[in-house]
Amino acid sequence: MRLVKFHLSLLYVAGVTLLGHQFCDAKVMMEYIGATGKPVRFNPVPIEHNIDFHFILSFAIDADESAKSQNGKFSPYWIDTLTPESVAAIKKSHPNVKAMASLSGWSLGDKVLRWYNPKNPQLWISNAFTSLKSLAEEYHLDGIDIDYENFLRNNASFAYCIGELITLLKNQSVISVATIAPFHTTVLPYIELFNNYGDVIDYVNHQFYTDKIRTPKGYLAAFQLRATQFDKDKLLPSYEVNGRGIQGDAFFDALNLLEANGFDVNGVMIFSADASSSNDYYYERKSQAFLINSTSA
Ligand SMILES: *[C@@H]1O[C@H](CO)[C@@H](O)[C@H](O)[C@H]1NC(C)=O
Ligand SMILES: *[C@@H]1O[C@H](CO)[C@@H](O)[C@H](O)[C@H]1NC(C)=O
Ligand SMILES: *[C@@H]1O[C@H](CO)[C@@H](O)[C@H](O)[C@H]1NC(C)=O
Numbered sequence: 001m002r003l004v005k006f007h008l009s010l011l012y013v014a015g016v017t018l019l020g021h022q023f024c025d026a027k028v029m030m031e032y033i034g035a036t037g038k039p040v041r042f043n044p045v046p047i048e049h050n051i052d053f054h055f056i057l058s059f060a061i062d063a064d065e066s067a068k069s070q071n072g073k074f075s076p077y078w079i080d081t082l083t084p085e086s087v088a089a090i091k092k093s094h095p096n097v098k099a100m101a102s103l104s105g106w107s108l109g110d111k112v113l114r115w116y117n118p119k120n121p122q123l124w125i126s127n128a129f130t131s132l133k134s135l136a137e138e139y140h141l142d143g144i145d146i147d148y149e150n151f152l153r154n155n156a157s158f159a160y161c162i163g164e165l166i167t168l169l170k171n172q173s174v175i176s177v178a179t180i181a182p183f184h185t186t187v188l189p190y191i192e193l194f195n196n197y198g199d200v201i202d203y204v205n206h207q208f209y210t211d212k213i214r215t216p217k218g219y220l221a222a223f224q225l226r227a228t229q230f231d232k233d234k235l236l237p238s239y240e241v242n243g244r245g246i247q248g249d250a251f252f253d254a255l256n257l258l259e260a261n262g263f264d265v266n267g268v269m270i271f272s273a274d275a276s277s278s279n280d281y282y283y284e285r286k287s288q289a290f291l292i293n294s295t296s297a
Contacts (some may be wrong), residue, residue, distance in 0.1 A: 027291035028267030034078030036274040042090040048288040060106035067111035072127030089292040099144035114150040143177030155189040163197030183207035203271040209245030219254035241275035
C-alpha cells in the first residue's frame with residue numbers, strides 16, 4: 001500500500017515537471033474579446049489545456065467617454081460582461097489562461113483614436129504606468145497588447161513612450177507578457193518600437209487580414225515580409241472571423257504552407273471571440289488542434 005502510494009507521488013512529481021516543461025514550450029492563442037458591444041463571455045470559448053491561452057480585453061483607452069485624451073490615464077472600455085470576477089474565474093478554472101488589456105484600438109464611439117505625442121513623455125509614461133497597474137490589479141491582468149492604429153505624420157514619441165512603459169511594467173512585475181499589433185499601414189512606428197525594445201516584446205500580433213491576402217501563397221509571401229521586419233519566431237499568423245483577408249479553411253492551408261517553408265507556427269491570433277460565438281468558435285477549435293498537432297509533430 002505504502003509502496004504504491006510512494007510510486008504514485010513520484011509519478012505525480014514527474015508529471016508536474018513534464019507539464020511544467022511543456023507549458024514553457026506551449027504554443028499560444030491570442031483571442032481578442034469585448035470590443036464590439038456584444039455581451040460576450042469567457043466561458044463558451046473553447047480552451048485546450050496544453051495551449052498558452054491569452055484573452056485580450058479590448059480596449060483600455062487613454063481617453064474619457066467623449067474620447068478626449070487623458071495624458072496617459074487609461075480606462076477600460078471593453079464590454080462590461082467581462083468583469084474582474086469573470087477574469088478571476090476563467091483563470092482559476094484554466095491555469096493556462098492569461099488576461100491582457102489591449103491599448104487604444106481604432107476608435108471610441110464614432111471618434112477615431114490616435115497616438116498624439118504627449119507634451120511631457122515622462123508624465124505620460126508615469127500616468128500610464130499608474131493607471132495600468134491599478135487596471136491590472138482590478139482585472140487580474142497578466143499583460144498588455146499595443147494596438148494604436150492611427151498616427152500623425154510625426155510619431156517620434158511612440159516607440160519611446162510605449163517601450164519605456166512596457167519596460168517599467170515588466171520591471172515592476174505588473175505584467176509578464178507584452179504584445180504588439182501592427183497592420184500594413186502602421187508597421188513603421190511598430191518597427192521602430194520593436195527595434196529599440198524587442199527584448200520586452202513577447203509576440204507580434206500582426207493583423208495579416210489587413211494585407212488583403214486571400215490565398216495561402218499570398219499569406220506565405222506576407223509572412224515572409226513581416227518576418228524580415230519583426231522576429232519570425234515572435235510573429236503570429238492571424239485570422240479575422242467573418243472579416244477581411246484569407247477566409248475559411250484556406251487559413252489552415254496557409255499555416256501548413258508556413259510550416260512547409262520552414263517557419264515555426266508558434267501561435268495564432270484571432271479577432272475576435274465576439275464574432276466567433278456565431279459559429280461555435282470553429283477557428284479557435286481548429287487553430288488549437290493545429291497548434292497541438294504541430295507541437296507533437
Ligand atoms: C529592474 O530594473 C533594475 C534597474 O535597472 C534592475 O536592477 C532590476 O534587475 C530590474 N528588475 C527586473 C525584475 O527586471
Ligand atoms: C508615422 O507613421 C505613419 C503610419 O505608419 C507613417 O506613414 C509615417 O512615415 C511615420 N512617420 C515617422 C516619422 O515615423
Ligand atoms: C495533423 O498532422 C497530420 C500529419 O502532419 C495531418 O495529416 C493532419 O491534417 C493534421 N491535423 C490538423 C488538425 O491539423
